[in-house]
Amino acid sequence: NIAFNVDEIRKDFPILNREVNGYPLVYLDNAATSQTPKQVMDAIVEYYSNYNANIHRGVHSLSQEATDKYEGARKKIQQHFNAEKAHEIIFTSGTTHGINLVASGFASILKKGDEILVSALEHHSNIVPWQMLCEKTGAILKVIPMNQEGELIYEAFEDLLSENTKMVFLNHVSNALGTINPIKKIIDKAHEKGAAVLIDGAQAAPHIKADVQALDVDFYVVSAHKMCGPTGVGVLYGKEEWLNKLPPYQGGGEMIATVSFEKTTYAELPHKFEAGTPNICGGIAFGAAIDYMNAIGFEAISRYEEELLDYATLKLQEIEGMKLYGTSREKTAVISFNIEGLHPYDIGTLVDKMGIAVRTGHHCAQPIMDFYKIPGTVRASFSFYNTKDEIERFIEAVKKAKMMLS
Ligand code: PMP
Incomplete structure (x- = not known):
């Protein structure tokens, strides 16, 4: 197993160097599809x-x-x-x-x-x-x-x-x-x-x-x-x-x-x-x-992703009106949330303007949305090539989107 070094790992993923809407891409839609390393x-x-x-x-x-x-x-x-x-x-x-x-x-x-x-x-x-x-x-x-x-x-x-x-x-x-x-x-x-x-x-x-x-x-x-x-x-x-x-x-x-x-x-x-x-x-x-x-090794991957998840969860919870869905202690690096009074689609669209890719909607799981009586959520899903800096940019973007929409 190679030592887990996210900076080295990111070099394997050319797409992570691109810009979206004038900002460096922050790709947090890994649960929909993951990015592809050059080895593949x-x-x-x-x-x-x-x-x-x-x-x-x-x-x-x-x-x-x-x-x-x-x-x-x-x-x-x-x-x-x-x-x-x-x-x-x-x-x-x-x-x-x-x-x-x-x-x-x-x-x-x-x-x-x-x-x-x-x-x-x-x-x-x-x-x-x-x-x-x-x-x-x-x-x-x-x-x-x-x-x-x-x-x-x-x-x-x-x-x-x-x-x-x-x-x-x-x-x-x-x-x-x-x-x-x-x-x-x-x-x-x-x-x-x-x-x-x-x-x-x-x-x-x-x-x-x-x-x-x-x-x-x-x-x-x-x-x-x-x-x-x-x-x-x-x-x-x-x-x-x-x-x-x-x-x-x-x-x-x-x-x-x-x-x-x-x-x-x-x-x-x-x-x-x-x-x-x-x-x-x-x-x-x-x-x-x-x-x-x-x-890279699956143990190293899940340990690192858990760190990202804990950090993002902590930071998101500081935002007023934040509601997280899926709060089991047994979970992978996926955060589903809504902000009181805002539509998930609006949040997703605004953070995309800041280069951040998240998913919004029912995530092909309508019965779960019905259970919570919501139309959908914003979903950020992390991979082993994401970083704490990216999470900070994501949190800032969510805060900005909230301000613009409130
Ligand atoms: N099951 C789960 C839990 C999934 O997340 C997905 C993909 N979003 C699928 C099934 C379907 O996978 P695919 O579209 O690759 O067939």
């Missing part, structure tokens, strides 16, 4: 410069090289999440794709009256596919409620869990509030009733190294673009046993063993779920992103 960009350029070819099918050298690199990336990702087998890692276009793949597969498993539990803290991508599944199968969706601090109410989960529960799905970390959910406890309890568990790891993956075997989780989904990788690629981890049980999601090339008009047989894992030419370069670049983050 280099991997992309190297792919298109040296060995761009379609994988798996070719006998020629370039195809072989591309296949080796792509499968090498799969192994890196396997090791990172500590999956037992490389074929338990399915390349997808991102978290949304991974969830839809599993939800679609469960259409052939669930029966009318079966129950699936979702948490109140979910992103729309971990709600809508399950609602569609319920419509298709007649299964019933039940919601694990949350409290004012933005934490799931574990006892309510225990009460909802029954012999009828076939699936539980929730995020590891909430994108709107940053809450870290007690997923190990939930997975173990769900398994006692024989229910499968899918964890949406999109927001956890940039901060926490999940060990899928230690968690004993059935499915874990992530997107590369939240962890220094490119957009349009992610992975679904699934236990081999489950992946063998689920039918293919899409038909096409790559996912078959034999095809005839009488009968087609499907390829082995992971190819069964990887129809068509995948995002080859993206997968390889995802591997490079994982290497990059691991070289």
Whole structure:
């Protein structure tokens, strides 16, 4: 592990040198997408410069090289999440794709009256596919409620869990509030009733190294673009046993063993779920992103981000009329807030004029906003390449915006 030196780290991210509206950029929208280090960009350029070819099918050298690199990336990702087998890692276009793949597969498993539990803290991508599944199968969706601090109410989960529960799905970390959910406890309890568990790891993956075997989780989904990788690629981890049980999601090339008009047989894992030419370069670049983050080290990353979070929380609370949402002690570096009497959109627009990128709105988590009876929040989300100076600029900008709007 290299020593954690934020000034050195920032040199890897060319975009952090740019200006926005005449000010040096302060990028605090990391929960939406992270920035890309040059090591990852280099991997992309190297792919298109040296060995761009379609994988798996070719006998020629370039195809072989591309296949080796792509499968090498799969192994890196396997090791990172500590999956037992490389074929338990399915390349997808991102978290949304991974969830839809599993939800679609469960259409052939669930029966009318079966129950699936979702948490109140979910992103729309971990709600809508399950609602569609319920419509298709007649299964019933039940919601694990949350409290004012933005934490799931574990006892309510225990009460909802029954012999009828076939699936539980929730995020590891909430994108709107940053809450870290007690997923190990939930997975173990769900398994006692024989229910499968899918964890949406999109927001956890940039901060926490999940060990899928230690968690004993059935499915874990992530997107590369939240962890220094490119957009349009992610992975679904699934236990081999489950992946063998689920039918293919899409038909096409790559996912078959034999095809005839009488009968087609499907390829082995992971190819069964990887129809068509995948995002080859993206997968390889995802591997490079994982290497990059691991070289810094996830412990160092989360320790540093916690410092940023504590500092920003303290400073924001000094602003009159400040209301923070998601005040659990178990949280990643995300702050959601409103200022009394002001619309989050107005605050976001004004701080952008000062070079500061934050997100405003419902953050694809409308049920959370409904819970707090608000239209949305301002969300600042930090990464390991942010600095205390940037937080000071952000706080000053919020104060200025408040003055201008009041
Ligand atoms: N789940 C969570 C918790 C997220 O934060 C996001 C991205 N905002 C998603 C799912 C969807 O990820 P993607 O858009 O990369 O598929």
